Amino acid sequence: MxxxxxxxxxxxxxxxxxxxxxxxxxxxxxxxxxxxxxxxxxxxxKKAKKKKVEELDEDLKDMKFWEKEEIKLFLQVVSRKGRPRDLAMFLLLIYSGLRIGEAVALTWDKVDFKKSEIKVRYTLFREKDLKSNYELLSPKTESSIRNVPVPPQVIMQLRILKNVQEQVKNDVGELYKDEGFVFTDNSGMPEPARNFNYRMTTYIKKAGVTKITPHNLRHTYASLLFAAGIDLKEAQRRLGHSSSKTTLDVYSHVMRETKIESVIQFNAIANDIF
Structure with missing residues (x-):
């Protein structure tokens, strides 16, 4: 309770x-x-323990992110070579900005299929990376508790994953420990974040794209937000930052690049007209 x-x-x-x-x-x-x-x-x-929770703080020294073409190539490889939970996870990280610890803590009751929304309420903590020894903790800040809208692709893949999971439950029977987690192994236990990290590295090699981490997908999401013209306050809310200053501090260079790209695109339109 x-x-x-x-x-x-x-x-x-x-x-x-x-x-x-x-x-x-x-x-x-x-x-x-x-x-x-x-x-x-x-x-x-317990409150989240620093540097032990399966999430990373915003790292200004590791601001790698993918361009649209790299996202496309990566997802194509995962779709062909990966398991349904891999595709669901990486689509979720790319199009929601969740931290990996928030994603592995996600339960089905926090997925609103009707509203196409993800309710972020927990992060997952594992003692010494032991598979069965985990806790659901409050996210890193109050602002990290948020509802994030996601596109139809994410919801569709989550529906597919839910059906796959139901089949696994039927096959495993009483040995399946159902605690309502979205991303589980075949026993029903929440899958460790490091597993997705390992498999992501494999998919990256096959796709031939820039090597990044699951946390860099959060930066990728931010770049997509700014490219789509989402305002700073809304980006702050979706990313779960405590203030818009944090968003600015972390992503100012991304916003700058987007602004330059917008100017170039606008000038191109002007040239086409006259």
């Missing part, structure tokens, strides 16, 4: 809720409604 509501409330509020529940249960135990306190051992969700 606390992990589900943690992103929506401050730590003090969660502490108060925890204390009230404990008090109620203790009274129920005293009056013989329960044999013992079922939430006695429940701990409040």
């Amino acid at each position: 606390f992990y589900k509501i943690a992103p929506e409330y401050a730590k003090n509020t969660l502490t108060n809720i925890h204390q009230v529940f404990n008090m109620m249960i203790r009274e129920a135990v005293r009056d013989s409604y329960f044999k013992d306190n079922p939430i006695h051992a429940v701990n409040l969700p």
